[in-house]
Amino acid sequence: xxxxxxxxxxxxxxxxxxxxxxxxxxxxxxxxxxxxxxxxxxxxxxxxxxxxxxxxxxxxxxxxxxxxxxxxxxxxxxxxxxxxxxxxxxxxxxxxxxxxxxxxxxxxxxxxxxxxxxxxxxxxxxxxxxxxxxxxxxxxxxxxxxxxxxxxxxxxxxxxxxxxxxxxxxxxxxxxxxxxxxxxxxxxxxxxxxxxxxxxxxxxxxxxxxxxxxxxxxxxxxxxxxxxxxxxxxxxxxxxxxxxxxxxxxxxxxxxxxxxxxxxxxxxxxxxxxxxxxxxxxxxxxxxxxxxxxxxxxxxxxxxxxxxxxxxxxxxxxxxxxxxxxxxxxxxxxxxxxxxxxxxxxxxxxxxxxxxxxxxxxxxxxxxxxxxxxxxxxxx
Amino acid sequence: xxxxxxxxxxxxxxxxxxxxxxxxxxxxxxxxxxxxxxxxxxxxxxxxxxxxxxxxxxxxxxxxxxxxxxxxxxxxxxxxxxxxxxxxxxxxxxxxxxxxxxxxxxxxxxxxxxxxxxxxxxxxxxxxxxxxxxxxxxxxxxxxxxxxxxxxxxxxxxxxxxxxxxxxxxxxxxxxxxxxxxxxxxxxxxxxxxxxxxxxxxxxxxxxxxxxxxxxxxxxxxxxxxxxxxxxxxxxxxxxxxxxxxxxxxxxxxxxxxxxxxxxxxxxxxxxxxxxxxxxxxxxxxxxxxxxxxxxxxxxxxxxxxxxxxxxxxxxxxxxxxxxxxxxxxxxxxxxxxxxxxxxxxxxxxxxxxxxxxxxxxxxxxxxxxxxxxxxxxxx
Numbered sequence: 001x002x003x004x005x006x007x008x009x010x011x012x013x014x015x016x017x018x019x020x021x022x023x024x025x026x027x028x029x030x031x032x033x034x035x036x037x038x039x040x041x042x043x044x045x046x047x048x049x050x051x052x053x054x055x056x057x058x059x060x061x062x063x064x065x066x067x068x069x070x071x072x073x074x075x076x077x078x079x080x081x082x083x084x085x086x087x088x089x090x091x092x093x094x095x096x097x098x099x100x101x102x103x104x105x106x107x108x109x110x111x112x113x114x115x116x117x118x119x120x121x122x123x124x125x126x127x128x129x130x131x132x133x134x135x136x137x138x139x140x141x142x143x144x145x146x147x148x149x150x151x152x153x154x155x156x157x158x159x160x161x162x163x164x165x166x167x168x169x170x171x172x173x174x175x176x177x178x179x180x181x182x183x184x185x186x187x188x189x190x191x192x193x194x195x196x197x198x199x200x201x202x203x204x205x206x207x208x209x210x211x212x213x214x215x216x217x218x219x220x221x222x223x224x225x226x227x228x229x230x231x232x233x234x235x236x237x238x239x240x241x242x243x244x245x246x247x248x249x250x251x252x253x254x255x256x257x258x259x260x261x262x263x264x265x266x267x268x269x270x271x272x273x274x275x276x277x278x279x280x281x282x283x284x285x286x287x288x289x290x291x292x293x294x295x296x297x298x299x300x301x302x303x304x305x306x307x308x309x310x311x312x313x314x315x316x317x318x319x320x321x322x323x324x325x326x327x328x329x330x331x332x333x334x335x336x337x338x339x340x341x342x343x344x345x346x347x348x349x350x351x352x353x354x355x356x357x358x359x360x361x362x363x364x365x366x367x368x369x370x371x372x373x374x375x376x377x378x379x380x
Numbered sequence: 381x382x383x384x385x386x387x388x389x390x391x392x393x394x395x396x397x398x399x400x401x402x403x404x405x406x407x408x409x410x411x412x413x414x415x416x417x418x419x420x421x422x423x424x425x426x427x428x429x430x431x432x433x434x435x436x437x438x439x440x441x442x443x444x445x446x447x448x449x450x451x452x453x454x455x456x457x458x459x460x461x462x463x464x465x466x467x468x469x470x471x472x473x474x475x476x477x478x479x480x481x482x483x484x485x486x487x488x489x490x491x492x493x494x495x496x497x498x499x500x501x502x503x504x505x506x507x508x509x510x511x512x513x514x515x516x517x518x519x520x521x522x523x524x525x526x527x528x529x530x531x532x533x534x535x536x537x538x539x540x541x542x543x544x545x546x547x548x549x550x551x552x553x554x555x556x557x558x559x560x561x562x563x564x565x566x567x568x569x570x571x572x573x574x575x576x577x578x579x580x581x582x583x584x585x586x587x588x589x590x591x592x593x594x595x596x597x598x599x600x601x602x603x604x605x606x607x608x609x610x611x612x613x614x615x616x617x618x619x620x621x622x623x624x625x626x627x628x629x630x631x632x633x634x635x636x637x638x639x640x641x642x643x644x645x646x647x648x649x650x651x652x653x654x655x656x657x658x659x660x661x662x663x664x665x666x667x668x669x670x671x672x673x674x675x676x677x678x679x680x681x682x683x684x685x686x687x688x689x690x691x692x693x694x695x696x697x698x699x700x701x702x703x704x705x706x707x708x709x710x711x712x713x714x715x716x717x718x719x720x721x722x723x724x725x726x727x728x729x730x731x732x733x734x735x736x737x738x739x740x741x742x743x744x745x746x747x748x749x750x751x752x753x754x755x756x757x758x759x760x
Contacts, residue, residue: 248624
């Protein structure tokens, strides 16, 4: 199989322990033995979410969890405020549209973060808003939103606070209970460093009160069914879950517990700082303002005179390091380095060693070793 | 990990080759290398479906594919005919209800199969029916429906023919193109013998013509998005798929190709005959009429004087063989032996050896070895 180093904002490289756990024998998903694995996995997930709530596993991509959050908690015709500063913010609008929910967009320029004041103003101006969606870590632009501070604003309003932490949970600070998040969703293949294919959602009592009074417009993602099955003996999912991926996520969560969540977040912050410094040391420019630059993915402006396929193509084909490109109107204008999951100085040393050679090969006037030096400075 | 023998109607035992393939390194799901694996996997799936159509992989349980089939092809308020003779037939009604589709039930007694005449009559009586759903292999009752013969009826009507082959594809005869099936769905963890967590759907031009004129009421399972992404270079899924499970399914499909689909179906038929004969040799009674008894799961009446936990509990705890119980109103009234996927005389010899001892231990007046002898007779 391919040994290209994945420096993507997901999927991330998976620990061999996780791959090994995943290849265990399949057991009956309605057995006591699986019930135990399932319970321990969701309990560990709630620890990472920092919540007393139950967490639920969904057999589906992160988008399935985003849909579950919105489709269960807002009725068709009701208003939702969608904060949009990138592709995943937009996705919440598209989901709302699919379900006939009246999506109100709070648009911020791609590459900037919404402010708590903007959210407050939008809520003040329209008291019919039933829920607010925000993407904590906008993978498409490398921007982290101030979900803690927005949480303080949200406490003064009845609207549900729905936060997408797909590419931040386990890598950046998320505290579901303290921030007053009503519904929080995540994915397996980002900072949690399990394989893709599972997503998760946690919902508090305020969310359930709303959901219990709404007829779900989706069957597969009807959270009331997950709640009922999850409360059974043994706890179950309503439909056959991906047993192997749950083994994998369980092992990945054990690794997180061993590392310690605070240590893990500090490691991500160091990796992000190292990346920003290395980018600048190679005379490249970070796309968002540094004050809002993500802890898990760094977006970099495409330098003048080269194309996406120059830089990413050489990185991939010659140096076996895979970076991500820009999406939508940022295609060709930025490229992105994911530093999430199991990333250490090693992966960043490889990445910036390769990026130095790539830029030098493209005749950039740079100090080829400056990137790696900057990485070393941050990690020392 | 647990080494209990799974004789369930899914998940089924997975070949070590498949587990090994699953634990390969994760690659970028938007890379050329993954595009090749993805393409070959969907091509092999289309071969098993026996169709010239494109097949699509969904990161989700079989129920996700059932929802995708219905929610994309019938508008809210339009009529759908749901043939119901068990739990999975009912699920199609519940899905239709969730999407505001006008579900017309064609109910047959649990344990019997619908006839082509009944379907024809229902279609004649209501020309507003836009689609018909049928479960080929009703796992909950161990009944196989005559999807080939119903296909002949369907050719005279405009309604779309939607067939759930979740627990039959790769184990019983399915020929999407010859039977005139417009939309066919399946799951990874039944006769295909891959781990659970993936489902698949294939749709013909008639289905696409309808779907292209409907605004999808689901976002995650909007098939137009899968069609567009699947036609890209490289072919992709709209949302991050479960890369590892696709490796696993790819390997499982290679095993099917090596065995040969016809040989595989013949093996399932032999296993089903062996099971039925062994059941009778132990003085037990098959729940459905033998003429409609499934090729992949056999439902058996619970004998007088014992409970489900007597039989299945002893089988599981003492003999390490896991059978399935009855569902809904059949709970306690039947138990089920799955013989799908990689099943051979070996698993059935173990199962009927254990069942013989279990019944003898419960003071049944039987010839304890008669079950295994009947298995041997069928396989010799």
